Amino acid sequence: MPHIARLELLSIGDLARRAGVSVPTVRYYEERGLIQATRTASNQRQFPRHTLRRLAVVAAGQRVGLTLQEIAAALAELPPERAPTQREWQKMSRQWAATVARRIRQLEALQSSLDGCIGCGCLSLGKCTLFNPDDAAAGEGPGSRWLRNAESAAFAD
Template sequence: MSTQLSWRASEATVGELAARAGVATSALRFYEREGLISSRRTSGNQRRYGREMLRRVAFIRAAQSLGIPLAAIREALALLPEGRTPTPEDWARVSECWREDLNERIRLLEQLRDNLTDCIGCGCLSLTKCGLVNRNDQLGSEGPGARQLAHPGCFQPE
């Protein structure tokens, strides 16, 4: 299937949009159910997406790759205008919503990178030294031992 949409086409089928956006048709249906994109229905009940949905899908995928939750993506997309393709200024306003959060994530990743050698092998024991996961020895109040290892999947830097 071609990933090209005719420059004349104002709308795309679910298959055309999926191919062009590089996502499964099920992803488009999911995004629509979640209120992230919209379509109209033909008389035969087939979905038709406006060309502007291609940019929305690209934005959703980029945001997801940054670990931004769907609820935050939905809130940001709600800031975009209805009925027209967003301008660069519209996208700048939307992306500004996440600047502070992304800067904090970058700070935490840099801190992890810089302290990784000290952190490897500690298992986040109740050590006052661990500023990544056990800042101010907060896990010590939960009991002795490697608290994070006792709860797999709990590595959540603050």
């Protein structure tokens, strides 16, 4: 990490307070590679002020339902020594919007199948004998095959 003026560094407590997260959360994000700290001679963590922006990106990603792994992949494309630019944020948010849209289609497919058979082969629903006679779905493979097929069809749209 490049040399950063002492006044531009935040202690872990200050960073956590300003970002609205707990100190253990800051440590966890550092362990996961989402943020980086420098260490003082006495081994105390200090974070560049731009880490607040990276934590804001983490919070935004979590609000739209991304995993920390997905957020880390997006942050890995950014230089660690500065906050994302407006252009970088726009590119990232467009990618995230596509992910959110895909998840919405998955949930819509799930919603439309809740009142019918999802091809699980369980034969426990009264409708299974109508939609899945003789457990035909079992021949298509394990799990809820028809739900997965509906999701696939939603992706193709």
